[in-house]
Amino acid sequence: MSNFSVAFTRQGSIRVLSLTGELDAHTATEFEKAIERCKTNGEFSIVVDGEHLAYISSAGLGVFMAFIEEIRSEGGDIKIAALQDRVYNVFDLLGFPILFEIVGTVEEATRLFATGPQ
Amino acid sequence: MWSDQRLSFLRGILYACKTLFVTQSSLGGPWHLLHSIGRCNICLAWPVSVAPIPHLGSLSTIRLRTLLRLRRILAHRGFQIAAFASLLLATAAYQVLKGVGPHASPGLSLAFQVLVLACYGVLWLLLESVFCRDRPTPIQAFWHLLVGAAVYLVVYAAAITAITGGFNEDGQPIAISTAFQSVLTAPVLAAFSILLLLRLRGLILQRRTRATVRTWRLMVGGIVLAAAVEAVASAYPEATILPPIKITLGVGLVALAAINVFRVSWVVRLTATQKAWTILMAIGLMVFCFFAGLSSAGAEWLLSRPSGSPQALLEFHSAGLGQFVNFVCQFTFAYCLTSILSLTFHLPTTGDFRRREGEMEAIYSLTDLVREVFDREQLVHTIVRSAAEAQSANMAWLVMANPYPRVVAGHNVAPEASQELVNCNEFWKDAGAAREPLNLDRALLDPRVTADARAGIESLLVVPIAAHRKKVLGMLFLAKDVDAGFVADDVRTARAFAAQAALALDNARMLEELVEKERLTRELDIAREVQGRLLPQKLPALDRIDVAATSQPAYEVGGDYHDFVALDGDRLAFIVSDVSGKGTSAAFYMAGMQGIFRSVARIAPDPLDFLTHANLVLYESLERSVYITVIYGIIDHRRQAITLARAGHCPAVIAHQGSPARFLRSRGLGVGLDRSSRFRKSIEVETFDMGPGDSLVFYTDGLVESRNGDGEEYGFDRLLACVEASRHLGAEDIQASLLDDLQHFIGSQRRYDDDLTLLILKWRHGGGQAALV
Numbered sequence: 001m002s003n004f005s006v007a008f009t010r011q012g013s014i015r016v017l018s019l020t021g022e023l024d025a026h027t028a029t030e031f032e033k034a035i036e037r038c039k040t041n042g043e044f045s046i047v048v049d050g051e052h053l054a055y056i057s058s059a060g061l062g063v064f065m066a067f068i069e070e071i072r073s074e075g076g077d078i079k080i081a082a083l084q085d086r087v088y089n090v091f092d093l094l095g096f097p098i099l100f101e102i103v104g105t106v107e108e109a110t111r112l113f114a115t116g117p118q
Numbered sequence: 119m120w121s122d123q124r125l126s127f128l129r130g131i132l133y134a135c136k137t138l139f140v141t142q143s144s145l146g147g148p149w150h151l152l153h154s155i156g157r158c159n160i161c162l163a164w165p166v167s168v169a170p171i172p173h174l175g176s177l178s179t180i181r182l183r184t185l186l187r188l189r190r191i192l193a194h195r196g197f198q199i200a201a202f203a204s205l206l207l208a209t210a211a212y213q214v215l216k217g218v219g220p221h222a223s224p225g226l227s228l229a230f231q232v233l234v235l236a237c238y239g240v241l242w243l244l245l246e247s248v249f250c251r252d253r254p255t256p257i258q259a260f261w262h263l264l265v266g267a268a269v270y271l272v273v274y275a276a277a278i279t280a281i282t283g284g285f286n287e288d289g290q291p292i293a294i295s296t297a298f299q300s301v302l303t304a305p306v307l308a309a310f311s312i313l314l315l316l317r318l319r320g321l322i323l324q325r326r327t328r329a330t331v332r333t334w335r336l337m338v339g340g341i342v343l344a345a346a347v348e349a350v351a352s353a354y355p356e357a358t359i360l361p362p363i364k365i366t367l368g369v370g371l372v373a374l375a376a377i378n379v380f381r382v383s384w385v386v387r388l389t390a391t392q393k394a395w396t397i398l399m400a401i402g403l404m405v406f407c408f409f410a411g412l413s414s415a416g417a418e419w420l421l422s423r424p425s426g427s428p429q430a431l432l433e434f435h436s437a438g439l440g441q442f443v444n445f446v447c448q449f450t451f452a453y454c455l456t457s458i459l460s461l462t463f464h465l466p467t468t469g470d471f472r473r474r475e476g477e478m479e480a481i482y483s484l485t486d487l488v489r490e491v492f493d494r495e496q497l498v499h500t501i502v503r504s505a506a507e508a509q510s511a512n513m514a515w516l517v518m519a520n521p522y523p524r525v526v527a528g529h530n531v532a533p534e535a536s537q538e539l540v541n542c543n544e545f546w547k548d549a550g551a552a553r554e555p556l557n558l559d560r561a562l563l564d565p566r567v568t569a570d571a572r573a574g575i576e577s578l579l580v581v582p583i584a585a586h587r588k589k590v591l592g593m594l595f596l597a598k599d600v601d602a603g604f605v606a607d608d609v610r611t612a613r614a615f616a617a618q619a620a621l622a623l624d625n626a627r628m629l630e631e632l633v634e635k636e637r638l639t640r641e642l643d644i645a646r647e648v649q650g651r652l653l654p655q656k657l658p659a660l661d662r663i664d665v666a667a668t669s670q671p672a673y674e675v676g677g678d679y680h681d682f683v684a685l686d687g688d689r690l691a692f693i694v695s696d697v698s699g700k701g702t703s704a705a706f707y708m709a710g711m712q713g714i715f716r717s718v719a720r721i722a723p724d725p726l727d728f729l730t731h732a733n734l735v736l737y738e739s740l741e742r743s744v745y746i747t748v749i750y751g752i753i754d755h756r757r758q759a760i761t762l763a764r765a766g767h768c769p770a771v772i773a774h775q776g777s778p779a780r781f782l783r784s785r786g787l788g789v790g791l792d793r794s795s796r797f798r799k800s801i802e803v804e805t806f807d808m809g810p811g812d813s814l815v816f817y818t819d820g821l822v823e824s825r826n827g828d829g830e831e832y833g834f835d836r837l838l839a840c841v842e843a844s845r846h847l848g849a850e851d852i853q854a855s856l857l858d859d860l861q862h863f864i865g866s867q868r869r870y871d872d873d874l875t876l877l878i879l880k881w882r883h884g885g886g887q888a889a890l891v
Contacts, residue, residue: 058745059699066741
């Protein structure tokens, strides 16, 4: 029924969450669980790959906000990569580029982790 | 055509004859004859309506109307009494005038007999209308008959002691006084016989089926026919055709009576005491019928005096009537005999029957409870009590899971105490899985029973109460202080009982849920009302600017907000905001936003100051995953300008005269996302000069994110195109065309799935000095 899924991959020490489908109020819990899992595994360097993310609602954006503070306090970060234009627009309207590093590719995002916090 | 009409009329006649014949042959008193006449009425009317022939139709209608009128007159009690009294007087007068001698001629004798039978036919109608309005119980029926018998005995005793009369050895009346005796006693005995038949009918036809009613009517009809034949025979004693008829009738009557005497189904319903009393009364009635049916020889032997026996006096009055009473007395005698036997045989099983009946009653009463009792507490107690009473159990208790199995009600045992008697959890697991009653003959040997020998639990019946064959709602425990106290029958009853109890409990639960839902709906109604009051009740009336606004929550309440605050004579602050998410939580944050806008905008009206303050306050109270997007602006009438700041909100559409409509996409972080100075730095404040014909459209994401049936969003492009198309209109019309366009896009059947707010400002052409409300 849900048309949303999270795929877990790893690039070195960085956890990559590839989102597919629509992230809305109904599917937000699934994304929440994914990040919770990273947290319990002690993985605080997370790249969210939005290449196949077709839609995001305010509830989906809320998930980023719910965890970012804690992850950053652990020395990690969530970086967002490869968003489609339409989805990027939603992030942009809310001012997310001020709060998050949003880059074009997953590789770029992992490189940013390597160069260290800004 | 003509032959068709004739045929249908003939068919009607034939049907009427058949009905008459059938009814007459199964005659249950003259009343049924009249019934059959009424029935013909319908069948005659049928062919008439099929083939309307004027003279034929009116003819049968007149006849039928006469018949109906006759029937109504016969049913009238005044007429019945008058007819009976006059017929009785006529026959009595004739009898006395005639004296002891034979009738003057056979014709006269027959006429007299017919008169007598007609007289008692009317009496039948009268008694039926008086005594058959209510349905007496068997005890009452026998009691009425005994009283009737006593009345007759008194009259008879008075008649034979006060008047010297009687018959000689040849059966001939010895004096004119015999005629007096017969005239006095015969009507009472005949009336009593009719009463006998009416009362016995109530008993025999207690269970009315086509078969029982038919045999009964055939028998009564036979008795009446036999009486008529006897009447004819007494007038024409030489007629050779009559004896075989009499014999045939007699045999038929015996056969029918043999069937009727065994219709004693009323016996089983009586209690033991009622049975005993009924036996006594039946014996009394038997003795009376024996006495009343005695011939003169028997009476002489019994009374040891040559006075007329009741039967002899009656036969002297009218042979037909005598025959009628004779048959009735014999039948009653036989019926009393079978009743007594049946009562005696059923006496020992009375207790069992009553107990079964009690169980059934308990189930029925529970069925009533399903409809009537909605109080759960009362319901569980009733279930336990009626189960214990139905099963004659010493103790009973009900366990329900909320959420752990716990005793909720006990009968003869406190819920707390019964908790200690058995291991509820174990039973819940076992019987709950099986969903079948569990019958423990030696309960104390079961490891799940924790009670000791003094508790009085020797046998235990555990009945799971399951609704819809799925969920086990509860478990009923019934305990007896003897081992093997519950038999297979008890288990069956308990199962039926449990099904009813499940229904009752389920109903109560559904009602509780319904009440709760009702309460929540009421609460939400109040919330919606309150939230409605947080929004502007009246839009500001501005000289140069047309204002239109609308707000529609997706649910009862929502997170959208728009409002205006007048700052001074020239400036008006306004806000459009949207809390992320929907529903109740969003509504609370919206209320917070309202408070902040109404207070902070007045003291820190500058967009940057206002948003910074709002962000600081709200960051503290918002959940981390929740944020609010805001557009805050100040309309300056003097400078004809508007200053706007966008905090993460959907970009407003501006349509300046002479240039295409465009989005105002200034930078700005949503409120509640970051509490550092980053927020203030992110906000970009812009000022626009506004002139006549310019318009501004503010909205929430409910507009652009509304989807049609294909899952496609309304989107920014459609919005821009629609504003462009309607920019020449007034604010209200721009709003209407936007809503129309949206509804058209998502389809008329669908509703918006998010809170939706629109605020439109349109600078008018012309106008004087600005005035604020």
